[in-house]
Amino acid sequence: MGTLAVVALVGRMTALFALLMGVPLAFALSEHDPAEGAFLKAAGITLACGVAMSLATRRFRRELQPRDGFVLVTLTWLLLPAFGALPLLFAIPGLSFTDAYFEAMSGLTTTGATVLTGLEKLPLSVNVWRCFMVLVGGMGIIVLMVAILPLLGVGATNLFKSEAAGPMKDQKLTPRIAETARGLWATYFVIATACMFAYQAAGMGWADAFMHMCSTMGLGGFAAYDDSFAAFKSPMIEGVAVLFMTLAGVNFSLYFLVWKKKSAWVLWRDLEARTYLFLMVGSVLAVALFLSAHGVYPTFVESLRHAAFNVVSIATTTGFASVDYAKWPVFAPAFMLFLCSFATCAGSTGGGIKLIRSLLLHKQAMSELTRIVHPRAVRPVTLGGAIVPTQVMHSVLAFMLIYGSVMVVVTMLLLFSGLDLVTAATAAIACINNTGPGLGEVGPASNFQGLTDFQTWVCTFAMMLGRLEMLSVLVLFTPQFWRK
Numbered sequence: 424m425g426t427l428a429v430v431a432l433v434g435r436m437t438a439l440f441a442l443l444m445g446v447p448l449a450f451a452l453s454e455h456d457p458a459e460g461a462f463l464k465a466a467g468i469t470l471a472c473g474v475a476m477s478l479a480t481r482r483f484r485r486e487l488q489p490r491d492g493f494v495l496v497t498l499t500w501l502l503l504p505a506f507g508a509l510p511l512l513f514a515i516p517g518l519s520f521t522d523a524y525f526e527a528m529s530g531l532t533t534t535g536a537t538v539l540t541g542l543e544k545l546p547l548s549v550n551v552w553r554c555f556m557v558l559v560g561g562m563g564i565i566v567l568m569v570a571i572l573p574l575l576g577v578g579a580t581n582l583f584k585s586e587a588a589g590p591m592k593d594q595k596l597t598p599r600i601a602e603t604a605r606g607l608w609a610t611y612f613v614i615a616t617a618c619m620f621a622y623q624a625a626g627m628g629w630a631d632a633f634m635h636m637c638s639t640m641g642l643g644g645f646a647a648y649d650d651s652f653a654a655f656k657s658p659m660i661e662g663v664a665v666l667f668m669t670l671a672g673v674n675f676s677l678y679f680l681v682w683k684k685k686s687a688w689v690l691w692r693d694l695e696a697r698t699y700l701f702l703m704v705g706s707v708l709a710v711a712l713f714l715s716a717h718g719v720y721p722t723f724v725e726s727l728r729h730a731a732f733n734v735v736s737i738a739t740t741t742g743f744a745s746v747d748y749a750k751w752p753v754f755a756p757a758f759m760l761f762l763c764s765f766a767t768c769a770g771s772t773g774g775g776i777k778l779i780r781s782l783l784l785h786k787q788a789m790s791e792l793t794r795i796v797h798p799r800a801v802r803p804v805t806l807g808g809a810i811v812p813t814q815v816m817h818s819v820l821a822f823m824l825i826y827g828s829v830m831v832v833v834t835m836l837l838l839f840s841g842l843d844l845v846t847a848a849t850a851a852i853a854c855i856n857n858t859g860p861g862l863g864e865v866g867p868a869s870n871f872q873g874l875t876d877f878q879t880w881v882c883t884f885a886m887m888l889g890r891l892e893m894l895s896v897l898v899l900f901t902p903q904f905w906r907k
Contacts, residue, residue, distance in 0.1 A: 434476025530556030535644025561641030644742025742859025774857030
């Protein structure tokens, strides 16, 4: 009965997903591009499947139980990319289901890794759909965290608290979850609209502005050109991207609170947001000085321009590129991939382990060092003046253990399949952290097209694990989950 109740809800979500295909369909109709039929067909199939699932299980609808929620989250993220792949399959000749599913999963998980080339030659509506999936996936994961996870019991609530910063740790944004979700969507929509107008004012056409706004706000990195942002050759456009990528890497709950309290002080007093800002500025300056010292660019200003764009892009797990940074001295791209593992804030649209976990781990390490010198000292981990509960620290430590284990397993599977060490390791980092480009064969000047089907599926599953923060998926593989 529980599974059927989950299927009923997934059916309704699938039907809603079909309606979202109306956005690229509108572009197709306005441009009279050849993908018009592909979107009509895909939307019809998706809507029919969603309605069929919902009607067949409508008498089993009930309030979700803790186990149901985990099944729902995983099943949704497995099924929606399959439906999201349909327009790509119908519109792009010769595209395999494996590659289409990878592309859709990459969009919805806001990874931005692609297997497609010749993006400029694709119908406009196809590129719109790719980028729009990033926008939907970026906010979708926030809504899932806020609206679904609190219903899953103490464990999931603590998982949420281990990520959230500031007021979000101890109080709800609003008394009702639905009101909170609407508030976050409104915040997201307002900033996204500002981003689109800023891109247009900087020199993009409206279609380009819409597509790259979607990828920027979702921190997904899909572009309408093979050369990504290098195609525009515009410092002004790059500056707009840097600004809004940085904004999207902050906890959106804080923006909501800024609007409610009419004070920007909320942002500054939040430790995670403050650390994030210093980390971005410091990292950009460090890489710019490094590039300048190595004579990569003739002037420091040019070094600063390319460092600012590409460091912020990779650190926030967006994945845009303005140059082939893989040709920089190896420290710079390696440092950028290191940043993408933890730099973004909880509640943002970015991937990785999140900065709040890194701060808690640092505080825990310092506490242990103090205890070595002073065995009787009591130094609990605190955040924002409040003591962090022991169970939250246990949750963080368990997550980090699983994160490291998954990273090793994915890397070893890719090595086993024949990839070289640099490609395998950086592909694992890029997919699990939902960053997009890695190095080697999957670097910024190439993509994931050269991978075998096995390698593509490994990377696809890694993207989903990373976006759902692993625990929500891996708990399904434990014997305890299935015991009554």
